[in-house]
Amino acid sequence: MTEARRKDKDQPTLLDTELEHLPPELRWREWMGRVEAVIFAASEPVPREMLVRIVGRNCNLDLIIDDIRAELAGRPYELVSVAGGWQHRTKKAFADAIRAATGQVDMARPLSQSEVLVLMCIAYFQPITRGELTAFFGKEVSRDLIGVLRSHDFIASGPRSPTPGAPYTYVTTKAFLSQFGLDTLRDLPDFEALEDAGLLSKEQLLAGNVALGLGGAGEVDQSED
Structure with a gap:
């Protein structure tokens, strides 16, 4: 491998955040997909400063979150704002079904x-x-x-x-x-x-x-x- 190729391999992939080649509607959908994917992949709440790295400078992140939440309205999981970030969580109404399916038992002693x-x-x-x-x-x-x-x-x-x-x-x-x-x-x-x-x-x-x-x-x- 040449020195030039080695340097290229070591360089992080630059993400096109502005997506100016896309029409506005497709650009918005791509931003929504990116934001939801990052939150879905994370094990902890994802802070705003992490999400702004993957969308355009003029993207309104709060509106992106609102649109994602609207699309999840009929799903058994939701996008919640918690601990200074956003996280996917299953809705409480399905807690018993999840426990029954997985056999999970909460062994932690409840607080007095x-x-x-x-x-x-x-x-x-x-x-x-x-x-x-x-x-x-x-x-x-x-x-x-x-x-x-x-x-x-x-x-x-x-x-x-x-x-x-x-x-x-x-x-x-x-x-x-x-x-x-x-x-x-x-x-x-x-x-x-x-x-x-x-x-x-x-x-x-x-x-x-x-x-x-x-x-x-x-x-x-x-x-x-």
């Missing part, structure tokens, strides 16, 4: 009510330390409880707190967003609005009289520890 409430507190008030969580609930939040949330990959260590001793704080993860069907933390119900409406308060949290309310696929066990 205490774990749900601590997770909810971290989601709303992050970054927050274990000591601050303990002060909030008026009883110790154990390392074991934190460990359970870590094992589900719902939380991770955040920056160190500026308080004495510089303890680690806790923050939620992309897995948390993905599990509960959230695109960003801005999709959490507004805490102050819920308080003003009388739907949520610290007292309700402490009493355990509040559902998780994060609008997603994860089911939790609301029984007492």
Whole structure:
């Protein structure tokens, strides 16, 4: 192999993103196909910055996504915006059929009510330390409880707190967003609005009289520890 051919082989293939040789309708369909193919092939939500690499400079990515979603309206799977990107997911209505066909059984222990409430507190008030969580609930939040949330990959260590001793704080993860069907933390119900409406308060949290309310696929066990 000549040096020139070797260099050509090592060069990445340049993708024609503008597709100016195609009429507008075919160009749009090609962009739609590319976007859906990349999302379909990915095991994690695909961020916007990855998708803009495969479409034209003047392509409206949000409209592309809308058109793909419209075409999938009657299908058993859909395109969802989650964890800062887009992902194909089967619709919840088909969960039982999938489990029956594959024999899959969810062996993970569901979160207890205490774990749900601590997770909810971290989601709303992050970054927050274990000591601050303990002060909030008026009883110790154990390392074991934190460990359970870590094992589900719902939380991770955040920056160190500026308080004495510089303890680690806790923050939620992309897995948390993905599990509960959230695109960003801005999709959490507004805490102050819920308080003003009388739907949520610290007292309700402490009493355990509040559902998780994060609008997603994860089911939790609301029984007492």
